[in-house]
Amino acid sequence: YKLKVQQAKDSGLDTIPSLNSEYEGYKRQLLETNIQRQLLEPLILQEFERSKEDREIAHVFISVKSENALAKITEAYNKLKSGADFAKVAKEYSEDELSASNSGIVGYFTAMQIGLPEIEEAIYETDLGKYSKVIQTEIGFHILKVTNIRPARGKLKVAIIKVMKPSQDEEDLIVRNRLDSIYKALLNGDNFGELVLKYSEDHKSKENSGELDWFGINTYFKDFEDVAFSLKNDGDFSKPFSTPTAYYIIKKVMDNKNPTFKEAEPVLKMKILKSRIFIEKMKAFEEQIKQKNNFKMFDENAQKLKAKLIPTVDKYPFIYVQVENPLPIASVSGKIYNENNIGEIIQNNYSKITGKLGHERVEALFSSAIEELVYMAYEKNLIDTSFEYRSLLEEYKNGVLIFELTKNKVWNKATSDSIGLQNFYNKMGDQYMWNPRAEVFKFNFEEEISYTALNKTVNKNKLNSKADWDKYLSEN
DSSP states (O other): OHHHHHHHHHTTGGGOHHHHHHHHHHHHHHHHHHHHHHHHHHHHHHHHHHTTEEEEEEEEEEETTSTTHHHHHHHHHHHHHTTOOHHHHHHHHOSOHHHHTTTTEEEEEOTTOOSOHHHHHHHHHSOTTOBOOOEEETTEEEEEEEEEEEEOOOEEEEEEEEEEOOSSHHHHHHHHHHHHHHHHHHHTTOOHHHHHHHHOOOHHHHTTTTBOOOBOTTSSOHHHHHHHHHOOSTTOBOOOEEOSSEEEEEEEEEEEOOOOHHHHHHHHHHHHHTSHHHHHHHHHHHHHHHHHTTOEEOHHHHHHHHHHHTTTTTSSSOOOOOOSSOOEEEEETTEEEEHHHHHHHHHHHGGGOOSOOHHHHHHHHHHHHHHHHHHHHHHHHHHHHOHHHHHHHHHHHHHHHHHHHHIIIIITHHHHOHHHHHHHHHHHGGGGSOOOOOOOOOOOOSSHHHHHHHHHHHHHHTOOSHHHHHHHHHHO
């Protein structure tokens, strides 16, 4: 192994730009995997544990657009601290009118259902019957109370017979009577799927025996979900009931209440990678790296560089023009990175930023460059402190060299060295020839009479080849 690596270096393979670029790609993947493992694995476990519960919450909400929003939410919080009833405070202060009239109750939620990480965090960090501190999000200020906790409902698959509510009261009675007759037919053993085809007005599910896709809580109307999740056994069906828009009979097909961690992990991973929770964790992680490596930004110089980039940033191909006396832009672990350093990174990363123009594109490219500096510092610390990480990097680098060496010296020989191939054949070809061979049919007989009979058949029908025998046996 080491001799191959040394031969690759002696051949100058470690100076080829394309191979170094390939190694840098592996290096980046390894770093991203390392960071994701640190951040993702605890998040996946956290969300899996949280997903075992559904939590009902009530809230007091003041919009960020509201005048004196902070003062209002603070006043509401102080009233709660002094012993005021949460329902009354919600009714008095909350700007969510729908929940305010219902004691502030919003409904049940489970993990990964709320787009605001601060809210989910508060829901699962607050004990039953208690309320949170004031929470600020991008949409406003919140005080949350956990009013109930139940085992998670999980996911469910049902089939439905759906009939839309009519606009006229006299027609409504006719529709309800029709649902009652369908229900009686089911009780008498009629096939659910056939009744779906005959009566259901949900055209999407109708062609699939009324079956809906898998769903969890907060997918449909609360009345619909409560009835669906109350069905105990596969095949059970509900009495007719209504939601604000339609009448239903639901049949339970199957549920998936308690997936194992192994089953849930890949789904949770995909959700988390796209979630605000992960974005916020990444930002916090970057801040930690900055603090640990004494990161400093020269803000005035950074703004000058951004202004300089705007006129050319939308021209393709983008080329950064080096300057003679570059201004310092950032400092990481005592090392100064000037505008030429940042410009070079921006040029390399240019194609990674799409869908933005002008000022927005400059901001995105600049942020990407600074992020790269931060992660370079993190990677250096990893290399210095982690033997495992350092060894894996070395293995990647040597692997690229050995692959290229083997490709040049072995795998590509047959296509690139035609003279060598001919010489090899001339020298070794006789070792790869078949020994003399024959195709035979062998028959064993216990009696000589059978042998004689077969011999006559062979001679009479001229059975001298496999093709002759195949034809004869197919016909006889």
